[in-house]
Amino acid sequence: MPEALSSDGIERIYAIGDVHGRLDLFAALIARIGRDQKDRPAGATKIILLGDIIDRGADGAEMVRGCMRLTAASDRFMVLKGNHEEMMVQALGGDLKTYHAWLAFGGRETLLGWGVDPAALAADATKADLRQAARTVGAEVLAWLDALPLYHEQDGFLFVHAGIRPAIPLRQQDAADMLWITDDFLESELDHGMTVVHGHSITDGPVVRPNRIGIDTGAFRTGRLTAVGIERGDFWFVDTDTDTDTDAGDAAPPPTSGER
Secondary structure (H helix, E strand, C coil), X not given: CCCCCCCCCCCEEEEECCCCCXXXXXXXXXXXXXXXXXXXXXXXXXXXXXXXXCCCCCCHHHHHHHHHHHHHHCCCEEECCCXXXXXXXXXXXXXXXXXXXXXXXXXXXXXXXXXXXXXXXXXXXXXXXXXXXXXXXXXXXXXXXXXXXXXXEECCEEEECCCCCCCCCHHHXXXXXXXXXXXXXXXXXXXXXXXXXXXXXXXXXXXXXXXXXXCCCCHHHHCCCEEEEEECCEEEEEECCCCCCEEHHHCCCCECCCCC
């Protein structure tokens, strides 16, 4: 990995896995990251959320509002698009079939957090119900979600929600793969030309492979939200479930299946 500083002066990155509406865990992890920072030399730091900040947990609305404020205030805080953000935009853009699917996929909890009438969130919700929900959320929020970047490259690492299609150049990647891909990426041993840092696929703990680092530890149901810290090619883990931080050598548990 390169030893020089990033061209934008960033020396350290913390990438955070799928929050899924757990504001309590996000706040706890940010506090742990703050403590981790104090144990390291001072340096310009960037925080990247790997998508799926909404759905399933009760605080999706507050996560979005807070992240909108933080991204507006600093370019050192970044949120990438996940498949749940993509579904929300498509659903509230007027796609009734996607709306029904999204509600069952965790969207109902997110809309309740926005104060949407529960009657508009039934399995037989109508177009009128969908329009009511979209009005309650608001066009500004939907535009922000829709404009979230799919990936970020820095210092030999690629940050993306789900992964990439192996053997396809980055600029030719399909957005659907970056948001939804699973086994074709997870099982690949190909060198991607950079280390891919991703969430989306739930595992019991952070997963380290020669070509990727996975950090979706199923926060919405396990209470464990994980971040990976990266600096000058080295990396380590910080999470809400352990008394001490985890170094890279301790993190290689077998993957487990889970909701995405």
